[in-house]
Amino acid sequence: MLKRVDRILVAVNDLDQAEKNYQEILGAARIKDFKSDYLNANIRLMALGSSEVELCASSGEGPVKDHLENFGEGLIRGGVTTDDLSVFRQYLKDHKVECIEADGRLYPEASDLYNLPLVVSSEPSSPNERVPGPVDFLYELTLVLRSNWQDVASAYVDRLGVKREGMVAINNSRFGYVGSLMMFDSQHQRLDRIELSEAHDEAFPMGRFSRKRGDALYMCYVETDNIADIIQRLDSRKHPWISRSGTSQERDGLWIPPSVLNGLLLGVSRTSHAWIWSGHPEKVQPLDDAGK
Structure with missing residues (x-):
């Protein structure tokens, strides 16, 4: 739905x-x-x-x-x-x-x-026109959980009509959480989803967040076809950002901390790259084909 x-x-x-x-x-x-x-x-x-x-x-x-x-x-x-x-x-x-x-x-x-x-x-009858700039679109809302993610997933299948067959399991050791991507399109033609991230380990930011806030909306994600432009905008204003790959020439994705965007934690991924952890790595376009 x-x-x-x-x-x-x-x-x-x-x-x-x-x-x-x-x-x-x-x-x-x-x-x-x-x-x-x-x-x-x-x-x-x-x-x-x-x-x-x-x-x-x-x-x-x-x-x-x-x-x-x-x-x-x-x-x-x-x-x-x-x-x-x-x-x-x-x-x-x-x-x-x-x-x-x-x-x-x-x-x-x-x-x-x-x-x-x-x-x-x-849902509009025709897609919104994209305004000029580095962002293509939003595609994820991330909910950090103290509750059992499987209980929440079952509730969303029932209460929001998200199809169980569209779910993609996630287990992220880098940030200390497990859960599921509740994909809106069960055929996985689009990335739109609610991410359920159950986090308890307070060695990680998400675990500390869940201790303080319980189940709560944590962040969101956008896709970009020009990650270099976003990095340039951040660097020119001396704003911090976190590299996905850990390299000095980041081309796949990054996180913008809350101090930059009025309290919003924002994830950014290049065109198609999010399919790596969204169940279809074969959909990821090589860098030469995906743009900047």
């Missing part, structure tokens, strides 16, 4: 500062400003490749203010699409997931989804 990861919502202190930041580092471009009564926030909607980021500044009591007071700036919700909002809302109701309809979309109750804070929009 879920089609794509289409957006992220980020709580920020200052819309103008955050807009400048996302434009300079990721090439994001402003679309419009609007007010969300449900979030009690002023929102600046920006295009991010063919996806979107919503920068959310609190205008009073509500979830954005709560996040800023408790955790500071950072990722507050991940956005996904579905073909028919009314059908999906009824599906959620039938599967005991409460939700609010506001801002022309659905806000499922996070506590019914192991604290996964989603916002669900209608």
Whole structure:
């Protein structure tokens, strides 16, 4: 029932500062400003490749203010699409997931989804045009778990309609977690997914995060066809980044720490490279064919 990861919502202190930041580092471009009564926030909607980021500044009591007071700036919700909002809302109701309809979309109750804070929009009739810049699209929302990942996966099969046959097992010794990629497309033609990462070892950042926050949204991923451009944007502003390969000439991927993007931890992978850990390494394009 879920089609794509289409957006992220980020709580920020200052819309103008955050807009400048996302434009300079990721090439994001402003679309419009609007007010969300449900979030009690002023929102600046920006295009991010063919996806979107919503920068959310609190205008009073509500979830954005709560996040800023408790955790500071950072990722507050991940956005996904579905073909028919009314059908999906009824599906959620039938599967005991409460939700609010506001801002022309659905806000499922996070506590019914192991604290996964989603916002669900209608899948557009035609793909969004990609804005100029190094980012192609968002494709992953990462949920760090204290709970058993298999229990969460079973819940999402039931409550979100994700197909079990599309799941891809993951076991990452570098970052100390096990879990599953809940792929939206069970035929694996697209990367869009929710990653379930069960992490307990406090020798690793994800284990420390789960100790403090329990089950919680942790980060997201984008794909790029120009990783060199992102690195240049970071280096020219003396921002830190973490190499995937550990080499000085990174060409496959990187992580941008929360200090750079208003509290957002962002993973970046080059075109097709994420298929290495997504069940289909044969889909990875050689560097000569994949662009920069």
